[in-house]
Each structure stands twice: as C-alpha cells, then as structure tokens.
Amino acid sequence: MAKELRHYRVLSEQLGKLTDESTREKILGGMDYVKESSSPEVKAQWAYEVVKRMDEVLDRETCIEVRENCTCLKSNENSIYAKTFRKLRKQCTDEDNYIDEVVKYLNDTRPLRRCGEVSRKGDRIFSVIARGRCACPTIREGLKQPISVTWCHCCKGSLLSVYKYVFPDKTCKMEIISSVASGGDTCTMVTMYE
Numbered sequence: 001m002a003k004e005l006r007h008y009r010v011l012s013e014q015l016g017k018l019t020d021e022s023t024r025e026k027i028l029g030g031m032d033y034v035k036e037s038s039s040p041e042v043k044a045q046w047a048y049e050v051v052k053r054m055d056e057v058l059d060r061e062t063c064i065e066v067r068e069n070c071t072c073l074k075s076n077e078n079s080i081y082a083k084t085f086r087k088l089r090k091q092c093t094d095e096d097n098y099i100d101e102v103v104k105y106l107n108d109t110r111p112l113r114r115c116g117e118v119s120r121k122g123d124r125i126f127s128v129i130a131r132g133r134c135a136c137p138t139i140r141e142g143l144k145q146p147i148s149v150t151w152c153h154c155c156k157g158s159l160l161s162v163y164k165y166v167f168p169d170k171t172c173k174m175e176i177i178s179s180v181a182s183g184g185d186t187c188t189m190v191t192m193y194e
Contacts (some may be wrong), residue, residue, distance in 0.1 A: 003035060003036045003037070004032065004034075004035060004036070005034045005038065005043065005046075006036070006072075007047075007070065007171055008028075008031065008032065008034055010026065010069075010070045010114070011028070011050065011053075011066070011070050012028055013070045014070055015027060015028065015066060017069075017108045018062060018065055018066055019058070019062065019066075020098055020147035023057060023058070024066070024098045024119060026057050027050065027053045027054055027057055028049065028050070028056075029089060031049065031050055033046075035045040037094045038177075039142065040139075040140075040141030040142030041144070042142070043139060043141075043142050044136055044138075044141075044142030044144065044147075045142070046145050047138060047139045047147060047151055048145075048147055049152045051147060051148045052148065052149045054066065054067075054146055054150055055160055057152055059132070060139070061155045062149045064153050067150055067151065067152075067153035067154045068153050068154065068155065068156060069156065069157060070162060070184070071126045071154050071157035071158040071161065072126075072137070072154070072158065073097075073157070073158045073161075074157070074158065074161045075158075075162045076161070076167075076188065077162040077165065079162070079165070081108075081162045081165055082165035082168075083101060084105055085165050086165075088101045088102060088105065096155065096175070099120055099123075099125070099166075100120065102125075102166055103119065103120045103125065105120050106118040106127075109116070111161050112156075114127035115147030115162060115163075116128050116187075117129075117158060123192065123193070124165065124190050124191065124192055125126040125161055125166075125190070125191040125192075126177075126184075126185050126190050126191075127189045127191070128187065128188045128190065129155065129187045129188075129189070130180050130186060131180075131185065131186050132180065132185060132186075133180060134180045134187070135155070135178075135180075135187060136151070136152075136154075136155060136181060137180065139151070141148060143181060145179065146182050146183035147181050148182065149176055149179055149182040151181055151182075152176055152179040152182060152187070153176070153181075155187065156174055156176055156179050156189055159174065159189055159191075160172060160174050160191075163191045166191075166193070167193045169194045170193040170194060172191060172192075172193055173191070173192045173193070173194060174189055174190065174191045174192075175189065175190050175192075176188075176189055177189060177190055
C-alpha cells in the first residue's frame, strides 16, 4: 500500500487541533487519494483543491494558523539558529548592530540557507526564499497555475520558527509580500518585531 502524503497527514492533524470534525471533513473529505508516490501533477491538483476548500470554509486567521503549523521544517530553542542568535546577542549590545549580524549570519549559513537572501530595511528583515520557481517540494513540479497564497503560509511557518528566536522576548510578526506559487516573481517575506 502506498504511503500517504506527509502533507495530507500533517494537514489532517492541524485541522483536528484547530477545528471540529465536521470542518475537517469538509476540507479533507475524499482527499485521501494523494500519496507520496503520486505524480507531481496529482499533488499540485490536490493542493489546489485543499486550499480552495480551506479558503471557503475557514476564516483567514484559522487558514493561516493551520498552514503555518504544517511546516516541513521547524526550528526550536535548541536549533543552530536559536543558539547562534543567543551568542550574537551576547556579543552585540546595540540592537541595530545585532540585527545586522543576524542578517549577515543568515546570508552566510550555507548549506542551511533556509531563510534565503536576507536583507534589512530599518527594523524589518526581508527574506527572498525563491525566484522565478516555487520552492515547495509538494507542488513545485506539478504547478501549472497560481494557487492561493494560503498554501504558502506553510513555508512562512518554517521561517517564522527561525525568526522568532532573533528576539525571543518580542512578538515576531511575518507577512508574505509575494509568492511564486500564487503568481509572483519571488517568494518574499518580511519580519517585524513588537
């Protein structure tokens, strides 16, 4: 028997945590046909349908929370990122200097480079994680038309799990500026702290 798509399993878990069974069924009913071995086109079509259902059934905040928690990669306080941010923070007492060092570190962390091309404008940190081609391993090969940006909050969740450790004592906010999957030229996200 073919193994179920990890993305289906995690989405089902998140919907189970953040919605009721009826809502979960409205979104995932009949969608269990997708498997790890499914073609890229089948995976992309599955994603189009799932996100369409989510956008129709859930409010915007719940869509975002569900998708952010579907991330493939999630950092924690013991990650190399969090440890390095703590080290840099001890070395840099000036906040501006610290943010500059964080940006430099994130641009120099090959092969990690999870945060893409990182830049700073004032108190905002910008991450360009893809140019011209979607980087999502679930849909990139089968993507034939733009998909709702709701899908991209999964990738945002991965970045958010890194950036929240830059200033663990502040609230980390992130917005998707553009995404290749939803029709943009780049996947660009901006991070702010409150």
